[in-house]
Amino acid sequence: MSSKILYIALSLAWALNFLAMTLLGSMGNYKHAVLFELGSRFAWISIILYFFFILFKQHGVSAITVILKHINNKGFVLSLCLLSFWFAFIGIYHEIYIQPFSSALAILLVLTVTVTGIASNQLSFQKIVSSCLIGTAPLVLLTLIMWKLQITTFLGLDQSLYYRVTLPWGLFENPNALGSVLLGLCVFSIYLIITQIKDGNHSQLTLIFVYFIVCGYLLYNTKHITALISLILGIICISFLLSKKRLFFATIFIFIIAILSALVLTSDYNENELNTKWRRSVYYSNQILKGNITNKTIQRLTSGRNLLWHSAFNEMLSSPFVGYGTKPKYINLISGKIIPLSKNKSNKLSSYKPIQKGNRSYHSFILQLVVLYGVPSFVLFCVIHFFYFKNIKHITDKNLSIFILFSILVYNIVNDGLLEGMQFISIQYLFTLCYFSIFLPKSNEKHESIN
Secondary structure (H helix, E strand, O other), X not given: OOHHHHHXXXXXXXXXXXXXXXXXXXXXXXXXXHHHHHHXXXXXXXXXXXXXXXXXXXXXXHHHHHHHHHOOOHHHHHHHHHHHHHHHHHHHHHOOOHHHHHXXXXXXXXXXXXXXXXXXXXXXXXXXXXXXXXXXXXXXXXXXXXXXOOOOEEOOEEOOOOOOOOOOOOOOOOHHXXXXXXXXXXXXXXXXXXXXXXXXXXXXXXXXXXXXHHHHHHHHHHOOHHHHHHHHHHHHHHHHHHOOOHHHHHHHHHHXXXXXXXXXXXXXXXXXXXXXXXXHHHHHHHHHHOOOOOHHHHHHHOOOHHHHHHHHHXXXXXXXXXOOOOOOEEEOOOOOOEXXXXXXXXXXXXXXXXXXXXXXXXXXXXXXXXXXXOHHHHHHHHHHHHHHHHHHOOOOOHHHHHHHHHHHHHHHHOOOOOOOOOOHHHHHHXXXXXXXXXXXXXXXXXXXXXX
């Protein structure tokens, strides 16, 4: 497998990941979702086998020793493996296998691809990012075309089922699901733009910039407020990290935020000026500023997240150590009605994303993690990041890795998806975390770039 073929294999894996993401959230057809996710896993496994082949070809039986030597951050690898095994243990303990085992396997796949790729000198982070953009580019273009032409059917599945009305979100039935994927693609695009400018290599800069503009345009039109805010905060973060005049940028940032906040929070409620999501935020923010603080006001301002978080906190207290393995209750965000799911222990693939008359997540990866897998899972999550920060001090591109992780993490604080199976944004996060935690320049190249 030449370098070009490896690029194709990586791009194919990302493309299958993208397609699985489009259908895992769909409410009418699970068959395609399972097939695309299995195809994505098979693609990553094939890449791992190729890396092992290269290693055994170069080093023979000592290939395993070579791999172990490249695991310089053993605390990180051990912690990540423990988290994966903990997911599997919780699944066995609660007899709920699909979601815990899917998440555990996804972690191990990304970790193994990263370790074997680095050990065989075949993988760089820039190659991971570039292949992600190459693999998803045709699908992003297809999404744009479907959105502009108002097409709502894909692979025989009506994508408008979620809202019971015709909404054109390309390959996605839910604009927020599309927004989460576009956030990750925008972040990866910014990474490549910055690295190409720093390296003086402008050969592909125009194409990457156009790709970023298309993703940004689609992201804006999804009106996914959390994703937009996360991207803006991520750009501000990288501006601070890369600029030597941080005080100047901080002053400008505070001034802009103050002006925008004043315009938004004190403006009149006008249906003709803002779309539904922005209009709702403006209206209920005004209500709170006027002292009209009620349960309805808070519920509408947070899109019902206050109900989800309150329920999650109570459930966490009920089973803090081993969690539940799955969400024990669903909440109807309109009526506030709680729907118990204590008997929902089906392990059929068709129940991978079960249809329920309520919300399917807690809209916070931290609460989702603790409720599903207990407090130890979050402790391991924190330990993993401790070892990440311990390693990146040796790498010049550490600021760019912080930018990627920060943008995705901010988004997932009030959304779900992180460490959940083959969720697209989760795979991006894991690759960034693993590569920058495991890669270490040679002793005589302490300030080596990861590209």
